[in-house]
Amino acid sequence: MTLGNVLYIVVCAAPAASGVEDLVLLAQAAGWRVHVIATPLGLRFIDADRLASLTGEPVRSEWRMPGEPKALPPADAAIVAPATFNTINRWATGITDTFAVGVLCELAGFGVPIVAVPLLKDALARHVAFGPNLDALRSMGVRVLFDPSAPPDARMPPWGQILTELDALRAP
Secondary structure (H helix, E strand, O other), X not given: OOOOEEEEEEEOOOHHHHHHHHHHHHHHHOOEEEEEEEOOOXXXXXXXXXXXXXXXXXXXXXXXXXXXXXXXXXXXXXXEEEEOHHHHHHHHHOOOOOHHHHHHHHHHHHOOXXXXXXXXXXXXXXXXXXXXXXXXXXXXXXXXXXXXXXXXXXXXXXXXXXXXXXXXXXXX
């Protein structure tokens, strides 16, 4: 991987988000320029100041206003982890009511490699909309890492494995 590749890490409101600093550090060690984007509720699970210090960029969670400069360079890849039930369903159906989901919809439209890692309760994983929406994301080329048979506390793979999946997705 060459230095300068831009990786968006999109973080949603789930407990695992509190450990996203580890993913940022791993991605940087692999040569990525990381930009963190959080859902509005996802901000409550992360240390945005610490992540901004690590990346040299503010954590984004809102659209820029007209006349404000673009703050995000084009992404070469993205990771959505943890991805909540809400974000997965809105993204798959194109409901862009948050900056994070709007960015994900655009990235999918541009064909940017994306790895999504849903993390949710069993009851939500069994909801009738969830499975078809995962299939919709897969049909857009998104690599979804979700094993419904895994216990809820073991559904999210380690950060390093998520990066490995992204590398595999990007491989020619």
